[in-house]
Amino acid sequence: KAGVTQTPRYLIKTRGQQVTLSCSPISGHRSVSWYQQTPGQGLQFLFEYFSETQRNKGNFPGRFSGRQFSNSRSEMNVSTLELGDSALYLCASSYLSGTGGYEQYFGPGTRLTVT
């Protein structure tokens, strides 16, 4: 079974621009979560989607948004980029069935650099 894929792997953007990152979960997985990883703040939860619905959102400004499609693929968007948005963005997928399927499998990440 193919793992979680994220595209692009590397991205360089300028302050003020916007960016869209994509995540394809493991086949059959319906939950997708996004995390931001920086040296200063560590791993922080951004949001989680399940069956095209956002179930949970972390403490990030409204510039960070996401969505999930009917095939469970997810995108996250960051508008009006700031230097502090430079980070590794990790996507994780999970099967989730009741209280089971709790393991999250991570993709390789997208390294975003804002200049």
Add this chain to the structure above:
Amino acid sequence: AQTVTQSQPEMSVQEAETVTLSCTYDTSESDYYLFWYKQPPSRQMILVIRQEAYKQQNATENRFSVNFQKAAKSFSLKISDSQLGDAAMYFCAYRRLNSNSGYALNFGKGTSLLVTP
């Protein structure tokens, strides 16, 4: 909110030796999951081991085992017979057992493990 604390920013171990990484957490819930993830230089997060809080038996996966002390809210990872490939950042993570508002992982700051020949 649940917080996860890893008090050892860096640890070092010799090949073939045993090392223990510490993790404590704060929660008011009685049922939850705990995980250890490994992040090598490739940055790919890999699940090492998981523990359900309602299970008293400590989880074991080959050379990796945990010491889960629920009352003390402690969840340490023991790596036996350390190998060079074990060198990585190790993250402890907490997740609620059951929540309509999602299943976000709360991560600690990580412990960087160096394995020397």
